[in-house]
Amino acid sequence: MLVLSRKVGDTIWIGEDIEIVISEVKGEQVKVAINAPRSIDIIRGELRQDVSASNTEAVITNLDLFKNKF
Structure with a gap:
């Protein structure tokens, strides 16, 4: 397992097709946005x-x- 520290606006890429964006951090809650092909569940x-x-x-x-x- 890879554990990363990220700030709002930072991204993480998985392969060539999946991008994870840290969109908001509020207290203990983190909101992430995931950009991925529709074929990925x-x-x-x-x-x-x-x-x-x-x-x-x-x-x-x-x-x-x-x-x-x-």
Whole structure:
């Protein structure tokens, strides 16, 4: 993991296509802007965890239904 200190207006590039801009720092909150091709999915970490947990729960439920049928 790379950890960087940045100021408002500073940028970080990932590869040739993804630019991250520090747009605002207010107390403990940092706002970032991400410029990336539309083909790149961008999702907040907490949403990804929620989706993963929901998917796991759905699989377990489906397995339980399948076991009860046979």
